[in-house]
Amino acid sequence: MKILVCISHVPDTTTKIKFEGNGDTLDKSGVTFVINPYCEYGLSRAIGFREEGKNVSITALSVGGPEVEPTLRKALAIGADDAVRISAHPNDSALVARQIYNYVEGKEFSVIFTGKESIDFNGSMVPGMLAEYLGWSFVSFATHMEMTGEESAVLHREVDGGYEVVEARLPIVVSCQKGISEWRIPNMRGIMAARKKPLAVVSPSEEVADTLSTIKFDYPPAKEACTYIEPDNAARLVDELVSKGLI
Amino acid sequence: MSVLLFAENSQGKFKKAVFEAATYGFELAQLLGTNLEAVSIGQIENAELEKLGTYGVSKVYRIQSEEMDAFANTAYAAGIASVAKSVDANIVVMAQTYNGRAIAPRVAVKLKAAPLSGVISMVDPGNGFQTAKYSYSGKGVESFKSEKDSLVITVKANGFHVAENPQSIAIENFEYTPAASELDAVAKEIVKASSGISLTEAEIVVSAGRGMKGPENWGMIEELAGLLGAATACSKPTADMGWRPHHEHVGQTGIQVAPNLYIAIGISGAIQHLAGVSSSKNIVVINKDPEAPFFKIADFGIIGDLFDVVPQLIEAIKKAKVSG
Ligand SMILES: Cc1cc2nc3c(=O)[nH]c(=O)nc-3n(C[C@H](O)[C@H](O)[C@H](O)COP(=O)(O)OP(=O)(O)OC[C@H]3O[C@@H](n4cnc5c(N)ncnc54)[C@H](O)[C@@H]3O)c2cc1C
Numbered sequence: 001m002k003i004l005v006c007i008s009h010v011p012d013t014t015t016k017i018k019f020e021g022n023g024d025t026l027d028k029s030g031v032t033f034v035i036n037p038y039c040e041y042g043l044s045r046a047i048g049f050r051e052e053g054k055n056v057s058i059t060a061l062s063v064g065g066p067e068v069e070p071t072l073r074k075a076l077a078i079g080a081d082d083a084v085r086i087s088a089h090p091n092d093s094a095l096v097a098r099q100i101y102n103y104v105e106g107k108e109f110s111v112i113f114t115g116k117e118s119i120d121f122n123g124s125m126v127p128g129m130l131a132e133y134l135g136w137s138f139v140s141f142a143t144h145m146e147m148t149g150e151e152s153a154v155l156h157r158e159v160d161g162g163y164e165v166v167e168a169r170l171p172i173v174v175s176c177q178k179g180i181s182e183w184r185i186p187n188m189r190g191i192m193a194a195r196k197k198p199l200a201v202v203s204p205s206e207e208v209a210d211t212l213s214t215i216k217f218d219y220p221p222a223k224e225a226c227t228y229i230e231p232d233n234a235a236r237l238v239d240e241l242v243s244k245g246l247i
Numbered sequence: 248m249s250v251l252l253f254a255e256n257s258q259g260k261f262k263k264a265v266f267e268a269a270t271y272g273f274e275l276a277q278l279l280g281t282n283l284e285a286v287s288i289g290q291i292e293n294a295e296l297e298k299l300g301t302y303g304v305s306k307v308y309r310i311q312s313e314e315m316d317a318f319a320n321t322a323y324a325a326g327i328a329s330v331a332k333s334v335d336a337n338i339v340v341m342a343q344t345y346n347g348r349a350i351a352p353r354v355a356v357k358l359k360a361a362p363l364s365g366v367i368s369m370v371d372p373g374n375g376f377q378t379a380k381y382s383y384s385g386k387g388v389e390s391f392k393s394e395k396d397s398l399v400i401t402v403k404a405n406g407f408h409v410a411e412n413p414q415s416i417a418i419e420n421f422e423y424t425p426a427a428s429e430l431d432a433v434a435k436e437i438v439k440a441s442s443g444i445s446l447t448e449a450e451i452v453v454s455a456g457r458g459m460k461g462p463e464n465w466g467m468i469e470e471l472a473g474l475l476g477a478a479t480a481c482s483k484p485t486a487d488m489g490w491r492p493h494h495e496h497v498g499q500t501g502i503q504v505a506p507n508l509y510i511a512i513g514i515s516g517a518i519q520h521l522a523g524v525s526s527s528k529n530i531v532v533i534n535k536d537p538e539a540p541f542f543k544i545a546d547f548g549i550i551g552d553l554f555d556v557v558p559q560l561i562e563a564i565k566k567a568k569v570s571g
Contacts, residue, residue: 013499013519017386026383037500093362094355119384119499119522123364128320128352137431138320140349143493155432159345160257160447161494162439164318168432178500179493211361215377215390220525223544226532231551234559237531238567240547246508246529247451247475247564 001056002109003046006100006126007075008036008090008118009068023216026120035071037183038115040078042174044181045145046113047079054147057081059109063090063099069199076194077186083197088204093121094211097129102205104134110151110170116141116177124175131173139166143179250276251336252285253327253354254299254307255346259291263448264342264404266302271369271402272340273303273412278372279338283414284308286330286421288315288323293418300416302409308334308421315425318346318434322425324353329423331358343401344447351401360397367406370398384499384522404447405505406526440494449478451508454497454524456482458513458534458553462490467557468512474564480504482514498523513553516541533557 011017011031018027035043046058060075060083062068072083086103090096104112117124124140131138139145143163144156151170156163158177174180186194229237241247252272254265269283276283285299285307296307310326327350331339339354341347343365355362363370363378367388370376375392380403382389446452453472459465462485472479479495486496497504499522509527514520516532516539524530525544532545535552542548549556 011383013384013522015383015386016518017383019387093352093364097352121382121389122380122384123362124348125352125355125362125364128349129356129362132324132353132356135428138349138353139432140320141345156438157345157434158494159437160445161443162437163494164434165436165438166432166434172432178496211394212363212391213394215392217382218388218390220381220385220388223546226542226545226548228548228550231549231556232559234549234556234563235566237547237549237560238563241508241531242567244529 001049001054001111002107003049003056003058004104004109004112005039005043005046005058005060005075005080006112006114007039007043007060007062007071008115008120009033009062009064009071010036010118010120013037013119019217023218026217033067033071035074036115036118038117038119038176039113040183041178041180042113042115042176043075043078043080044184045176047184048181050079059084061086061100061103063088063096065089072199073194074186076197076199077190078184079190081197083199084202085199086202086204091214092210092212093123093125094129097126097133099204100126100130101133103202112173114173114175116175127173127175134171134173137168137170137172139168139172140175141177142174143177145174145180248279249281249334249336250279250283250338250340251331251334252283252304253339253341253347253350254285254287254304255342255344256287256289256291256295259289260295261298262445263409264344267404267407267409268340268342268402269299269302269304270410270412271400271407274369275338275340276303282306284334284336286310286327288326290316296418297416300414301411303412303414304416305414306417306419308419310421310423312424314430319425319430319432320346320349320353321431322429324350324357325425325429326423327354328357330421337397338400339398340400340402343403347401351399355399358397358399360399361393361395363393363398363400365403365406366400367403370400381526385503385525386522403505405507440492444476444478446478446480446495446497446502446504449504449506451475451477451510452480452504452506452527453477453510453512454480454482454514455485455512456514457484459485459490465491467561471557471561474561474568482520511541512557514541515539516544
């Protein structure tokens, strides 16, 4: 079974986000980039299939410039067999989905894992668009996946206050969420092996017009200073909340 | 050209997020000088559909076919796209719910439309449909434009507003029978992990963290939430340790919420936690550590021991209820 894991290259979760100029782009100085945590759940689940004794090959793919290569090496260290970088600027969800689609067409993958969203743009659009371009099934926000046959799987999908049990046909695009697996820490052997694993650079296969463009980034509206209330005066808090119509 | 709302129902009922998306669709239709129409999929009574009229919908197309009683994103997207084409709508609006996120990207591809996801402000039709959404998990706000005038918009829950714009509403059945190939991922069952209030839609969220010391102390959190009609949430470590169910975990790697009021009890306010809750409109923090980072984004703070403060708060609310 051939599995593709899409890896988004994002600022570490502890990053204090700062924008450059008039909010044109992220100020990358001092920022550590990592595998998008949700994509990493997908990678872990793919490795889980191998540990369950299935014959799987795992390709990690990222759309981006040379700066994403260390992130792909990390995916190789965790356990992907090979990696692919599609050399295009990933600034538009339609473009990213289209690029991945062009790469995947005709390559006989059965499962594509993505994150439920990337923690930078939070669009949550790439996986569903990719599934639609491919004409594959799609399960979003998956918290569980087991194969039930050569071409079928059962998944759990997060919904409000619970989960849905979904029966799906392969090939499939699965967007992953916490619960589908646990993150793994690469060991020394994995890190050494990763240096020798293949990382192919693929040029973007066709020009795709961008549909969306960023104008600028702002910070969320600043908060007014906190009003402190004495610990033995919960009644005052209740009065404040009632007078603001909050409770 | 008209604006089409996907009016998602949950077991035959509309939730607030749908009325918020309807309000968005109506205000956009007004800007464009057109009407807001809607498509509904699945079993639903006329009386429920008529509620859409209150929020600006003048006509609703109802797709009811047995195959679509259970959620199937491919078939739902195909049904919506088919209505959009037949009524010549090049803008589709829906709530950014779990199902909305599964369907919107497919509909965008089918209609060759730009996907505008999780918007928090009205698009500006005179200026490349410029609008905004949160980015960097709530740490930034991105303003962006679309090169196309064909759009699929998902509206962030509690990100816009709900307003009544009463219309007389017509209900029409729309024939759509999905092909077998469109039933490639079908919900067989929904397992409810809680009977409580939906976390993403709640007006008030009561959230607690490691300061609670152990799962046995959560009774007062549930009591407080019960009194306020609030949903309960928790920090990541408390879910990881099994003190609380995973579906309550909020933050960057959990559920992102934006309620009107978020009450954080015994949570330090780590950057990853704040990323998922900082768009809450009002924040109350109860923590014994005056240096806890959460106070920086709080509207009201109580520095004190939660085991004293929370029971007092519960009593004060009960009193206010009796007198109010
Ligand atoms: C990649 C990554 C992703 C993450 N994602 C998330 C996420 O999505 N959500 C999330 O929540 N965390 C996330 N975390 C974890 C995050 O960094 C913090 O560790 C976590 O939020 C801390 O949880 P807490 O506030 O409950 O616990 P602590 O940080 O231990 O805070 C407990 C607080 O309770 C207070 N307290 C203790 N006793 C009392 C008392 N008696 N009365 C009043 N106050 C008291 C303390 O002063 C303290 O501030 C993530 C971490 C990483 C590395």
